[in-house]
Amino acid sequence: MRPKQWIKNLIVFLPLFFGHRIWDTDAILRLTLLLVAFCLASSAVYLFNDICDREIDRQHPVKCKRPIASGALRLPMAYTLIGALILLAGGLSFLLPAPYTVYTLISLGCYLLLNLFYSLGGKHIPIIDAFFIAVGFLIRLFAAGAISHITISSWLALMTFFLSLLLAFGKRKEDLRLMRDDTRTSRPVVKHYTDGFLNAVLAILSATIIVLYTLYATDVEVVERNGRHLYITVLPVAAGLLHYLRHVIVERRHCNPTDMLYSDVGLQLSVLLWGILYILSPYVG
Structure with missing residues (x-):
């Protein structure tokens, strides 16, 4: 379950x-x-x-x-x-x-x-x-x-969609690692992916999410509701995504974003800082 x-x-x-x-x-x-x-x-x-x-x-x-x-x-x-x-x-x-x-x-x-x-x-x-x-x-x-x-909003729907794709392809990266150990243990779909392709997809999706969130955080209507300092929340979003990419591409570990969220302090701090800054943004300045 x-x-x-x-x-x-x-x-x-x-x-x-x-x-x-x-x-x-x-x-x-x-x-x-x-x-x-x-x-x-x-x-x-x-x-x-x-x-x-x-x-x-x-x-x-x-x-x-x-x-x-x-x-x-x-x-x-x-x-x-x-x-x-x-x-x-x-x-x-x-x-x-x-x-x-x-x-x-x-x-x-x-x-x-x-x-x-x-x-x-x-x-x-x-x-x-x-x-x-x-x-x-x-x-x-x-x-x-x-x-x-x-x-x-279209902003929230699009960010959710691309973040979900990141989770899904991150899991495929983990499946690909397992396939190298034993081809019998892998999902059949994994044979259609390669390390290079998944690294490129994860990088593209991360960049897309950062751009979308930046546009959202600087949108006139959004700023009116959330305060003019909302753009600061872009920093932990970018830091968290780049931290995840470094683990996946450079260190080649923690490919599953869900597992990483449970165990990685850096990612946890990025999410926590983003949440705190977002909640406080309407009350600052």
Whole structure:
């Protein structure tokens, strides 16, 4: 069920953060329910993906220990658990007022359908496999916007999309490293990538995110809402992305951005500093 990966679902709080409404308790409660619902739904997705990948996972030095690949969790029980998780995720939406229930159910349905196509074949198509992942993040983002009554700007949507692509291709970089150790242990799609190509893609995506965020932080309307010193927040954004690129390209380690976020102090400090500066920006000068 990958509880370490649930951190990705914190994206549902981004609209509140960017809208400077982090003290809106009603919205926080609604979004917390949405967060739990997506954690349950993503767990169902991981289980189904493990069912589809069980033969490849059995060849993997680490993934072979997963419950389905190892045989500890039988397929009938796995399918039952998937159904239970989906029902629980959908059931949580009925704890919300009527309009929000509909928004949540539609969002969960789109997310599950997208990942069904991903698990059944989308993950084997180069480039498209990363786009599936990025669209999944956009679904969660727009669901959060509907639940919190915050319009998702084109800036936020684009930055989320390209950051999600960075996460996806960073994971492919990790898969490529594993393929060098044993071709049997890798995702089939990895054979369509090379180190040089992925390094170029990660550099392009990082540069795109920095440019987009710089344009966002200096946009006239955004500055009116967030204060004229918002441009300072570009510094930790650029530092964090360049720090990640150095680890991936120069040191050739921590290719998985999610794992790096849990363990790398430099990246953690960049995110923390950016958050503090962003929150304080409307109140400075």
